[in-house]
Amino acid sequence: xxxxxxxxxxxxxxxxxxxxxxxxxxxxxxxxxxxxxxxxxxxxxxxxxxxxxxxxxxxxxxxxxxxxxxxxxxxxxxxxxxxxxxxxxxxxxxxxxxxxxxxxxxxxxxxxxxxxxxxxxxxxxxxxxxxxxxxxxxxxxxxxxxxxxxxxxxxxxxxxxxxxxxxxxxxxxxxxxxxxxxxxxxxxxxxxxxxxxxxxxxxxxxxxxxxxxxxxxxxxxxxxxxxxxxxxxxxxxxxxxxxxxxxxxxxxxxxxxxxxxxxxxxxxxxxx
Ligand SMILES: [Cu+2]
Numbered sequence: 326x327x328x329x330x331x332x333x334x335x336x337x338x339x340x341x342x343x344x345x346x347x348x349x350x351x352x353x354x355x356x357x358x359x360x361x362x363x364x365x366x367x368x369x370x371x372x373x374x375x376x377x378x379x380x381x382x383x384x385x386x387x388x389x390x391x392x393x394x395x396x397x398x399x400x401x402x403x404x405x406x407x408x409x410x411x412x413x414x415x416x417x418x419x420x421x422x423x424x425x426x427x428x429x430x431x432x433x434x435x436x437x438x439x440x441x442x443x444x445x446x447x448x449x450x451x452x453x454x455x456x457x458x459x460x461x462x463x464x465x466x467x468x469x470x471x472x473x474x475x476x477x478x479x480x481x482x483x484x485x486x487x488x489x490x491x492x493x494x495x496x497x498x499x500x501x502x503x504x505x506x507x508x509x510x511x512x513x514x515x516x517x518x519x520x521x522x523x524x525x526x527x528x529x530x531x532x533x534x535x536x537x538x539x540x541x542x543x544x545x546x547x548x549x550x551x552x553x554x555x556x557x558x559x560x561x562x563x564x565x566x567x568x569x570x571x572x573x574x575x576x577x578x579x580x581x582x583x584x585x586x587x588x589x590x591x592x593x594x595x596x597x
Contacts, residue, residue: 347544347545348361348545349488357369358519359519360519361520362538364439367521378428440534443533446535447502448465448502449464449503450463451463451505451531452507452526452561453526454507454510454526454552455471456553457553457555457556458471458473459471459472459515459559467579469580470578472491472494472562474487474488474559475490487557487560489545489560493543493562494563494564495571495574496564498565499539501537502536503533503535504522504534504536506526507528508526509528511552511553512528512552514549520546523549543565544562
């Protein structure tokens with residue numbers, strides 16, 4: 326009992342420690358990264374529910390199998406029963422799995438629809454996959470830039486190998502952001518575990534998803550669709566900052582639209 330208690334305390338301590346770090350995979354991690362968006366919170370709740378259900382099923386089936394193997398072994402039960410049907414038992418073992426599926430199905434569908442429907446997004450970020458980097462556009466702000474992974478030799482101490490990039494996506498916290506995902510060449514996939522996002526980037530098509538980050542921090546993900554030799558080297562870094570920091574950043578990055586050309590120049594442009 327004492328062993329289990331100290332094991333439990335160790336586990337709680339470890340998960341608290343993990344939640345204080347940037348959202349990256351940890352050595353020996355077996356659970357999810359700490360959830361930082363309503364979508365991922367829903368995924369974790371669903372996972373916990375399924376874990377309880379699957380544990381109960383495994384224990385029940387294991388116990389029944391053990392009982393049958395011991396109680397009805399040849400030595401103990403030399404003359405086996407010839408019973409082949411039992412209506413009540415058959416109704417029970419059909420109805421219980423149906424009920425289990427309903428209990429799983431209702432929250433599962435609710436979560437799917439919740440994740441699918443973007444709720445009054447305040448801003449939009451477009452992520453475009455390329456072989457092998459991501460580029461981002463903020464259509465309302467006239468901001469666009471490329472985001473490349475930092476190579477091993479250029480890594481600074483606070484950066485993470487295969488995860489840090491030169492230009493992260495910057496978004497304000499507690500803001501619903503519509504994410505448009507597309508690709509310029511082959512299939513890629515925009516995935517950030519802590520935010521519960523995984524959306525395919527398909528050339529010639531725009532997929533959409535959304536996020537609302539609750540905590541300031543750095544969220545990392547990777548392309549999750551085999552897209553060529555450097556598939557493992559096009560990470561995603563989302564930096565969630567306060568609204569003020571975001572405003573300052575967006576103002577510094579905003580490229581002013583090109584001024585309208587005078588009529589004579591317009592004519593020259595057209596005839597080119
Ligand atoms: Cu890719």
